Amino acid sequence: MYQQLEKSIGEKVSLTAAEFELCKTFFIPKKLRKKQTLLLEGDVCSYNAFIEKGVLRSYTTDEKGNEQVIQFAFEGWWISDLSSFLLGSNSTYTIEAIEDSELLLLTYSAREELMIQLPVFERYQRILLQNAFIALQTRINAALNASAEEKYIKLTVSYPDVIARVPQHMIASYLGLTPETLSRVRKQINLRK
Amino acid sequence: MYQQLEKSIGEKVSLTAAEFELCKTFFIPKKLRKKQTLLLEGDVCSYNAFIEKGVLRSYTTDEKGNEQVIQFAFEGWWISDLSSFLLGSNSTYTIEAIEDSELLLLTYSAREELMIQLPVFERYQRILLQNAFIALQTRINAALNASAEEKYIKLTVSYPDVIARVPQHMIASYLGLTPETLSRVRKQINLRK
């Protein structure tokens, strides 16, 4: 149940077995079935969730009722609404399982306490954030300057898991396209092969 | 010369005067005139730069030679190419002064050492990153789902400084628009007032 977490932390910082045992005690395991939600838009995000197994997404709903996918998260990734989690504000995101999933939840106070007892965990969190930040900057650049086809191809190269495991209309939303446009883009690409 | 830095750190964490004195010793002051660069595309980003005074931007150049603005940074903000700075890879960004500016530079080793000697500085860095991450997520959402006019209006509301102090063609690039389109958007908005 904690393999992915151990692997993720171990890749970023070094931790003794005893420290990891301590670390584990701060998490709350939780299973989610497909389409169940971890967080509903409007609620306060009480957990930082680490994914041991499965796929989740976060999305907002705009005035017209369209879902706009913000993020996909797979095994070994974290997901939450950081803004709501950190500030206690009402979330603008919903977080939902795309497949049956197994999570490890960290409350705000557990996280604070863990960072105090295990300063290396704060370092781990910072490194994760740095990586996430870099990835987001790259994504912004693609979002602003690439065509529909370029964005899709970049996604297939960088995150083949997304293509393999996520329904197409959610990918379209993630790329800022309509499902129709993504369908046509894929057709074009296939015709050329 | 260190007022903005003291203010920025003080807003996020608490620090004694003596600790701040220690902190200061890790930084290298540097002045930059308008249009001078801190980092050139292709070089390794050796510094994390804190801005005491002035405005900078980072941008990439695509295959066709178009500049794509990634970020603007004002007094009290940080700027660097995190990916290059952390990994020692060649930067894909250029960082350039938009106005005459005064910077405080932190090398990689100075930053590591500072985080060890002053763990609260690691916390400060993590909090900054959290905020930057949240802001980027919001920006992604606008980039993918908002019209040209909506993106511009959101920018005027969220970052009036950008409108006031940055040339219009750079704003256009930041929003992923051509200068012509931004000009027309502004005209439309003015006509309605």
Add this chain to the structure above:
DNA sequence: CGCGGGTTTGATGATGCTCAAGCCCGGTGG
């Protein structure tokens, strides 16, 4: 077997880009 969500296909239209020209204004040199 039939229903329903997701994907595809088609026709039409809007948004924003490209290319081209003109304008405005600040800086430079005669």
Add this chain to the structure above:
DNA sequence: CCACCGGGCTTGAGCATCATCAAACCCGCG
């Protein structure tokens, strides 16, 4: 002090990309 130059902003016409609306299709599931 004025004329000229050049960069940046504006304006216009035509065009490409992608969205919208509508309908058909496909396939898994009750």
